[in-house]
Amino acid sequence: xxxxxxxxxxxxxxxxxxxxxxxxxxxxxRAATFLLFVLVSTxxxxxxxxxxxxxxxxxxxxxGGIVVLIIFSxxxxxxxxxxxxxxxxxxRIYAAIAAIAGAVLCILTILxxxxxxxxxxxxxxxxxxxxxxxxxxxxxxxALPFEVISVLLLAAMIGxxxxxxxxxx
Amino acid sequence: MFxxxxxxxxxxxxxxxxFIGIYGFLVRKNLITMxxxxxxxxxxxxxxxxxxxxxxxxxxxxxxxxxxxxxxxAAAEASVAIAIIINIYRRLVNIDVEKMNxxxx
Numbered sequence: 001x002x003x004x005x006x007x008x009x010x011x012x013x014x015x016x017x018x019x020x021x022x023x024x025x026x027x028x029x030r031a032a033t034f035l036l037f038v039l040v041s042t043x044x045x046x047x048x049x050x051x052x053x054x055x056x057x058x059x060x061x062x063x064g065g066i067v068v069l070i071i072f073s074x075x076x077x078x079x080x081x082x083x084x085x086x087x088x089x090x091x092r093i094y095a096a097i098a099a100i101a102g103a104v105l106c107i108l109t110i111l112x113x114x115x116x117x118x119x120x121x122x123x124x125x126x127x128x129x130x131x132x133x134x135x136x137x138x139x140x141x142x143a144l145p146f147e148v149i150s151v152l153l154l155a156a157m158i159g160x161x162x163x164x165x166x167x168x169x
Numbered sequence: 170m171f172x173x174x175x176x177x178x179x180x181x182x183x184x185x186x187x188f189i190g191i192y193g194f195l196v197r198k199n200l201i202t203m204x205x206x207x208x209x210x211x212x213x214x215x216x217x218x219x220x221x222x223x224x225x226x227x228x229x230x231x232x233x234x235x236x237x238x239x240x241x242x243a244a245a246e247a248s249v250a251i252a253i254i255i256n257i258y259r260r261l262v263n264i265d266v267e268k269m270n271x272x273x274x
Contacts, residue, residue, distance in 0.1 A: 001173075002173040005174055008174050008178060012178070012182045015182065015186060019185075019186050019190070019209055022189075023192055023193025023202075023205075023209070024193075028201060031202055035205050035208060035209070038186075038209065039208075042215070042216060045216060045219075046219060049220070049223045051223070054233055054236060054237065057237060057240060058215075061240050061241075061244055062208075062240065065244060066208065069247055069248065069251055070204065070205065070208075070251070072251075073255060076255060076258070077201065077254065077264055078199075078201075078264075084197075084198075084202070085198075087196050087197070091195075091196060094195075095196045098191070099188040099189070100188070102188050103185060103187075103188040106188075107184055107185075110177055110181060110184065115176050116225065117175065117224055117225065125230060130233075133230060133234060134234070140230075140231070142234050145234075145238055149238055149241045149242070152241075152242065152245055153241065153244075155245075156245035156246075156249050157248070159252070160248045160249050160251070161252075163249070163252035163253055164251075164255050164256060
């Protein structure tokens with residue numbers, strides 16, 4: 001077993017175990033912490049694939065931004081020692097059947113497909129390539145989605161300020 | 170083949186994570202925990218994009234750019250969702266989906 005395989009197995013075990021704990025934990029703050037572990041080990045997978053910039057973005061934006069936002073809203077809306085009610089057994093069984101059936105179908109399809117896999121150079125993506133790709137308008141250039149995303153972020157910011165503001169009446 | 174790790178491993182891992190997120194979305198009743206299941210689903214899709222980019226089509230960086238855009242959209246979505254959740258909590262004093270059955274307040 002190579003180093004890459006070993007690290008991949010470690011990250012995937014962490015991801016699967018903590019995702020299960022995220023959706024089953026009865027304390028909501030603990031669920032948010034488990035989600036943080038899942039996101040951090042996903043960024044480990046990106047480091048394994050030599051996408052260093054993407055892994056840093058994942059760490060700062062997901063693990064640093066979104067999880068902190070979720071924890072803030074948990075602290076604002078629920079008591080810290082409150083336990084969530086256990087969902088009824090029939091609901092859990094039906095949801096588990098739906099999820100397992102879908103997962104088995106997808107995994108069987110994936111395992112039967114032959115992909116043309118390339119042996120690649122382990123070089124990192126240079127930050128200059130990313131910047132030029134973001135602002136180029138030619139083929140494999142992403143100037144338009146970049147601008148659309150900036151407008152979307154502005155709209156989301158204004159919208160969430162207006163939504164969360166207190167009414168004066 | 171990525172130095173011993175075939176692409177199937179990444180795809181199976183992403184599928185497992187995706188359906189764990191689906192399970193959580195179906196079972197949970199609290200809005201914030203449903204949002205967390207949604208983050209799991211988005212994250213598994215990101216893993217798929219990155220693995221396809223690196224292992225199957227390494228010439229260009231399409232999967233990486235789309236993952237960057239997915240992360241940006243996820244941040245916008247989380248901020249708006251949390252604003253809505255706080256607004257609902259202010260009006261109804263709980264955030265259980267089964268108790269929210271009227272749009273008028």
